[in-house]
Structure formats: structure tokens, C-alpha cells
Amino acid sequence: MGGDPAGRLGRVSDNDIPESPGSPFRHERTERDEAPQFVLPLVVHIEKDDPPARTDALETAARAVLVMLADERSLGDGEWAGVMRLWQDARIRKVVRRARGGEWRRASALPGITVTGDAAEVRVFPPVPLDGWPKELARLQVSGTDLDDPRPPAPAPAEGPVLWLSPDLDMSAGKAMAQAGHGAQLAWWDLPDGERKAWQAAGFPLSVRTAGAARWRGLTASGLPTVRDAGFTEIAPGSCTVVADHPALRR
Template sequence: MNSEATPVKDSPFRPERSDRDTAPQFVLPLVVRIERAAPPARTDALETAARAVLVLLSDERSQGGGEWAQAVRDWQDARIRKVVRRARGAEWRRAEALPGITVTGETAEVRVFPPVPLDGWPKDLARLQVSGTDLDDPQPPAAPAPGGPVLWMSPEVEMSAGKAMAQAGHGAQLAWWELSGEERAAWRDSGFALSVRTAAPDRWRELTASGLPVVRDAGFTEIAPGSCTVVADHPALRR
């Protein structure tokens, strides 16, 4: 389902003001480890961030009466904001000491934390920098695995790696919401296998008109409100 066409008018990814804007605002913090001598590859960082969001959503602490469940509900009742910050050395060790989950890719480490109030970040996360997350791929990414989930990034919108990581997380979350319980369980059992790739322009036009979930950014940072940034292409949603 295209998120702009969802029957729920008050979508958390719509740029227009809505009742969600009057609710207390929360943010999902993600911290990517970027050591000077060994920064992660950009695509791996995007994929690891997307998996981190899914791991947080599926964790038992985020479900039912779990210790993170209320924070997750409060976050999802408002705008679905995600902020990616960077850490290295002692900064990373302090971040690891806070409640959260570290997800590891081939070169990337991303730690995701339960949602916090927009103006209530823990001090060891608040002091981390948002800028400086410009990453590169040493080699062009290979073609995505046939038949697997793909988060297609827009070829029309330029984003920093940190912004793109947040958008990939949005795309993964939209796909998660659309899946049945059995489909979610199967994805979880696969280790949340997924690929993040930039679509070719012609393919992008097809994807945005396909009925698959589309992230339209609210325009808080970097890009214009309403920009289409990601299409979530999960096999179970290709109906």
C-alpha cells in the first residue's frame, strides 16, 4: 500500500500538519559506529540501520507490557522520527552501556535505543554529532538477492548517509506494518534479510506507482517536505 494513499489520513509520514503534531513528540535514536581508521561502507550502514529498526520493533521488550512498549506506542502515536548520530571510541562504549540493541552488518555497527522525548535525550547520546556521517561504498553494491526484500532509495534525492539511514529505517518500518504476523515471523527468522539499493530513474517511476509502501519525508531536515525517498519492496507485499 502506498503510504500517501493509506486510508488512515493521519499517517506518520505525511508532511501535512495533523493531530500527530499535537501529540508529545518522540524520536528513535540510532547511533552508527564510525571509527576514523575503519568507517563502515555506506550501503552496509543503511542496511544495518534498517535491520536495527526491525529488531527493535520485534523485540519482546517493545511488545505488550514490555519495558519499552509504552515508549514505542507513544512514538508511533506521533510523527515517526528517527535520528542517526555517530560515535567512536569512548563515545561508542558509553552508548553501548545504555539500554538498546546493537546490530552488526559486514562492516557496520548500529545501536538502536527505545524512543525518547524529542527534547529528552540521554546526555551520552545528546552530545553525539549528527553531522559527519558521509560514508562511501569502496565498491559498487552487487545486485540485490533475487526475490528478497529491497528498500529502493530515490535516485532523485541527495541525502547524507545519516539521513539515508533514517529513511531506510522508515521504509523497513512501513513494510513491517503491512505484513501479517506469519510474514513478520518469517522475516525475523531470516535475520531480517534485506537489501538497500538506489533505483534507476525508470524503475523508480514504476516503483512509486506500484502500490508498494512509499516513504514521503516530512521535511524536518535536509530535503523538501513530501519528497519520496524510499519504496519498500517486500515479496509478501507484491500482490
């Protein structure tokens, strides 16, 4: 099913960063910075008069990353496997842009996968060089992805996978979508093959929620996969943004 092809990821948390020198989320310069840099583009469909709810968009983006990782075209000798390996050998960058109307139709014509949520639509594309975006995607805006939840999200299912967001950080929806995608990817890499297959067969169910302060302290000390941001945009380098809590990873 594919994993960390470089074999250098490991879990990432406040406590084990020193023992995980190859983590793609360290803000110090590492050998991953010397590799060719690729980006996983995600485009969220946001019509001005009918935007999706924020949590729906975050969950859909996270599932889109998982769908791309598990797709047969990303594995083995698949047509996207080469760029997927290059991307995973460097920093695991994801950039979220928005599209509406004709922009969305043009983006949807490019090779990729569209994943839908309750109302959200996110299209994920094979990784592209950091400075080599297709023109149809390069012209899309990064700004304008601020979204709201019309009502508070329901509590996350106790037995399902949850991507917990830090309560201490104020992230735009686009930034939070990328971070949720990072968390989903860390969980995918840590899961045994059988658990990956089961998750994929179920359609990658997951929830994205913001943790309370006390829960967050426990989560960051739990040993679960934890994202520390590299600090390229919005937040300080090394900030813990997401903890990926999958039932099969709980200790």
C-alpha cells in the same frame, strides 16, 4: 508481533496520500503533531580510520529498526512498550548520530540493541522525548555520517526484500539510514503476522539500493509502502525517499 498501534498508517504513496490522512510521513500538520513527540535514536559506530561502507550502514540501520520493533521488550507489557506506543502515535521520527572510541562505549552501556552488518555496527535505543535525550547521546554529532561504498554494491537478490532509494535525492548517509529505517518499518506494519515471524526468524535479511529512474517511476506507482519525508532536514517536505519492496507485499 505488534503493528501500527494507532491503526492509522496504511500504505503511503504519491497516489494514495489523500486517502491516508493519518500517515506519519505527511508534511501537512495532522493529529500526530498534537501528540507528545518522541524520537528513535540510532547511533552508528564510525571510527575515523575504519568507517563502514555506506550500503552496509544503511542495511544495518534498517535491520536495527526491525529488531527494535520485534523485540519482546517493545511489545505487550514489555519495559519499552509504553514509549514505543507513544513514539508510534506521533510522527515516526528517527535520528542517526555517530560515535567512535569512548563515545561508542558510553552509548553501548545504555539500554538498547546493537545490530551488526558486514562491518557496520548500529545501536538502536528505545524512543526518547524530542527534547529529552540522555546526555550520552545528546552530545553525539549528527554530522560526520557521510560514508562511501568502496565498490558498487552487488545487484539486490531478486526474491529478497529491497528498500529502494530515490535516484532523485542527494541524502547524507545519516539521512538515508533514517529513511531506510522508515521504509523497513512500513514494510513490517504491512506484512501479515506469519510473514513478520518468518522475516524475523531469518534475521531480517534485506538490501538497500538506489533505483534507476525507470524502476523508480514504476515503484512509486506500484502500491508498495512508500516513505514521503516530512521535511525536517535536508530535503523538501513530501519528497518520496524510499519504496519498501518485500516479496510478500508485491501485487
